[in-house]
Amino acid sequence: MKLLLTGALVTGLMGVAAHAQPTMNSETAYPKGSIGYEALVKGDNARAVSQILTSAQVSRHDPAKLINLGRAYARMGRLDEASAMFSIVMQSRDSVDLVLADGRVMNSKDAARKAYAGLQTRVATR
Template sequence: MKTIKNIAIAAGLTIAALPALAQAQDGEIGYAKGSLAYDALVAGDNEAAVQKLEGERLTDPAVMINLGQAYARTGRPGDAAKMFMAAMNSNRSFDLVLADGQVVNSRKAAEIALNSLNGRLASR
C-alpha cells in the first residue's frame, strides 16, 4: 500500500484554491504540524517558508517541492528549479495530495512544478 502524504503548494497551484483547502484540512497529512511550511505558504509568508524548509531534511520530496515553491515566490527561480529537479530525481517517491485535492506521485508533482516555473519564466 502506498502512503499518501500531503503537500502544500506543489505545482504552482493558484492561491484562490488554497483558503478553502486550508480550512478543510491541516495541509500536512503525515507530517508534524509546520514541517512543510504549509501555513506560511498559504499566508504568502514565503521568507518564513524558506527559513523553515531550509532547516528540514532535504531528502524528502515534499519538503523539496515546497521549498522550490517558496524559492520561486521569493525571486530565486534557479534554486527553485534545483529543488524541483532534486525531488524528481529523488530515490524516494510517494503519492501526494496537492492543494487542489489532486493525488499525484511526488515525481510527477515536481515535474509539474518545474514545468510551471519554466512557463512563467518563458512568458516574461
C-alpha cells in the same frame, strides 16, 4: 506513503502528509512549521524558507519539504533555486504518491515535473 498537496496546481504545490484524514489548514503528520505549509498559505515565503531549512525533524530529501521550498523560492523570484528543488524530487530514486487538494493522486515526481514546467513557463514569459 501518501502525502497531501494542498493548493491548486495553478497557484503552486504545497505538501503535507496525509496519514490520517486530509486537512487543508495544517501540516498533518509533520511537526508544525517543519515544511513551511502555514507560512506558504499566508504568503510569508521568507518564513517558510527559514522554517524548512532549519527543521531537522523532516528528512532533507522529503518530497513535500523540497516542493514547498521550491514553491517559496519561486514566489521570491529565486528561480534557479526553485528549479533545483523540483529537479531533486524529479531525479530521486524514490517517489511517493501525493494526494492533491482536489483529491487526485499524483506521484511526487509527476508533481515536481508539473511545478518545474510551470516555473519554466514563468521564465519563458519574462
